[in-house]
Amino acid sequence: MATKIIIQGGKPLYGNIAISGMKNAALPILFATILVGGTCTLNNIPEVDDIATSLEILHQMGAVVRHRKNGTVSIDTAHIKQGTSPASLVKQMRGSTYLLGAELGRFGKADVGHPGGCDFGTRPLDQHMKGFEALGAHVENEGGYIRLTSPNGLHGSSVYFDVASVGATVNVILASVFAEGTTVIDNAAREPHIVDLANFLNSCGANITGAGTPMIKVRGVSELHGCDYTIIPDMIEAGTYMVAAAATGGCVRIDSIIPKHVETITAKLCEMGVSVEELDDAVIVRREGDLKNVNIKTLFYPGFPTDMHPQFAPLLCMADGVSCLQEGIFENRFRYVDELCKMGASIRVDGRTATYYGNTRLKGAPVDAMDLRAGAALVVAGLAAEGVTEIGGVQYIKRGYDDIVGKLRAVGADIKEVTVREQDSVKKAN
Numbered sequence: 255m256a257t258k259i260i261i262q263g264g265k266p267l268y269g270n271i272a273i274s275g276m277k278n279a280a281l282p283i284l285f286a287t288i289l290v291g292g293t294c295t296l297n298n299i300p301e302v303d304d305i306a307t308s309l310e311i312l313h314q315m316g317a318v319v320r321h322r323k324n325g326t327v328s329i330d331t332a333h334i335k336q337g338t339s340p341a342s343l344v345k346q347m348r349g350s351t352y353l354l355g356a357e358l359g360r361f362g363k364a365d366v367g368h369p370g371g372c373d374f375g376t377r378p379l380d381q382h383m384k385g386f387e388a389l390g391a392h393v394e395n396e397g398g399y400i401r402l403t404s405p406n407g408l409h410g411s412s413v414y415f416d417v418a419s420v421g422a423t424v425n426v427i428l429a430s431v432f433a434e435g436t437t438v439i440d441n442a443a444r445e446p447h448i449v450d451l452a453n454f455l456n457s458c459g460a461n462i463t464g465a466g467t468p469m470i471k472v473r474g475v476s477e478l479h480g481c482d483y484t485i486i487p488d489m490i491e492a493g494t495y496m497v498a499a500a501a502t503g504g505c506v507r508i509d510s511i512i513p514k515h516v517e518t519i520t521a522k523l524c525e526m527g528v529s530v531e532e533l534d535d536a537v538i539v540r541r542e543g544d545l546k547n548v549n550i551k552t553l554f555y556p557g558f559p560t561d562m563h564p565q566f567a568p569l570l571c572m573a574d575g576v577s578c579l580q581e582g583i584f585e586n587r588f589r590y591v592d593e594l595c596k597m598g599a600s601i602r603v604d605g606r607t608a609t610y611y612g613n614t615r616l617k618g619a620p621v622d623a624m625d626l627r628a629g630a631a632l633v634v635a636g637l638a639a640e641g642v643t644e645i646g647g648v649q650y651i652k653r654g655y656d657d658i659v660g661k662l663r664a665v666g667a668d669i670k671e672v673t674v675r676e677q678d679s680v681k682k683a684n
């Protein structure tokens with residue numbers, strides 16, 4: 255059996271959508287609980303598959319995980335066992351790389367299978383390893399596992415990243431919390447989820463300063479204690495619904511967010527002629543006129559986020575005129591292009607740049623999500639298109655969107671999730 259999302263498009267969206275906690279903040283914080291060796295209570299944990307996989311990994315390693323009401327989870331890592339993460343789950347997601355920094359930080363060694371995650375071309379871990387080595391760790395790759403040891407302990411050091419990698423910044427923070435002395439991370443990632451991780455660890459007794467700037471200092475402490483912490487709202491989930499409102503020509507209030515985190519998305523929508531009203535913890539997105547063409551370049555935060563690139567593509571196809579998008583972070587984030595072309599789009603990709611020939615009236619079609627945000631792009635396209643869009647590869651979308659079908663239905667979308675026999679979907683695909 256396979257799951258599909260079916261959308262009868264062309265209906266403007268009206269109403270309110272409440273945003274869940276941020277997947278990419280919750281993932282490092284969940285693995286950071288390994289360092290605590292006690293109980294943490296985490297609020298605003300999104301119900302998405304990557305989080306469920308992470309909690310299952312922690313459970314299988316010996317953590318006691320309790321789900322409480324409304325997105326609250328308590329995790330006791332007192333009896334967690336080093337080197338016991340199941341490789342079959344680790345390879346399902348990218349966030350599992352954080353096991354390396356967390357195990358190394360707590361136990362002085364780590365054995366973790368190679369991580370998976372969305373396929374955007376090569377996703378090297380060289381900056382993570384450079385950081386671990388600077389702290390005094392030895393790195394070995396053996397039998398499908400990454401093994402880290404630190405026979406002489408971990409010592410604070412200076413690490414300069416060649417790229418401001420989110421994952422490497424998280425991992426070096428995790429590995430250095432207990433390291434002797436001070437670790438300085440230069441050219442660190444500045445994303446809000448890095449700040450959230452530092453705030454969480456500081457609430458547990460760590461000494462981290464500079465998170466949110468390119469230079470982070472971690473002064474080693476001897477122990478951490480549990481805490482009660484609330485994860486920040488998901489700016490990419492918020493951005494996706496902002497784009498959905500603009501694509502359908504509706505008016506949606508996106509609630510429970512930090513408007514500053516979506517500023518670049520707001521700016522691009524305004525450039526396209528969409529009205530975005532900023533409130534304290536919400537934005538109201540309204541589109542009345544035609545969409546204007548724009549150019550976009552994805553960059554590290556605070557630049558335009560690569561995780562919003564695919565969702566903007568349907569808007570660029572519908573805009574008045576030609577738009578260009580240059581992908582500055584990942585070499586291949588264009589895996590939605592063939593699918594949008596099945597819906598009538600005209601897009602040409604040349605290396606890391608795509609050209610969108612606008613004025614397209616998207617038409618519903620059977621399409622397949624190839625990764626998480628590409629899947630979200632197809633949902634946006636399906637909502638705006640004439641006719642019925644049938645989206646396969648729903649498992650990718652569920653990795654990062656909490657109840658996407660329910661949230662969109664509540665604002666008037668004609669969208670449902672159905673289970674079909676594999677042979678029926680294969681027949682259609684042929």
Ligand code: EPU
Nearest residue numbers: 278348349377378379380381382417419420421583584626
């Ligand atoms: N890079 C290196 N060497 C490294 C690490 C990264 O060259 O050692 C390069 C990558 O190849 C890429 C760039 O640096 O070109 C940025 O990669 P980064 O390490 O920042 O990405 P990541 O940590 O693997 C996280 C998110 C992604 C998001 C990126 C960029 C998680 C679990 N994943 O990935 O989220 O796209 O940062 O912001 O936090 C998503 O949610 O859809 C998603 C893919």
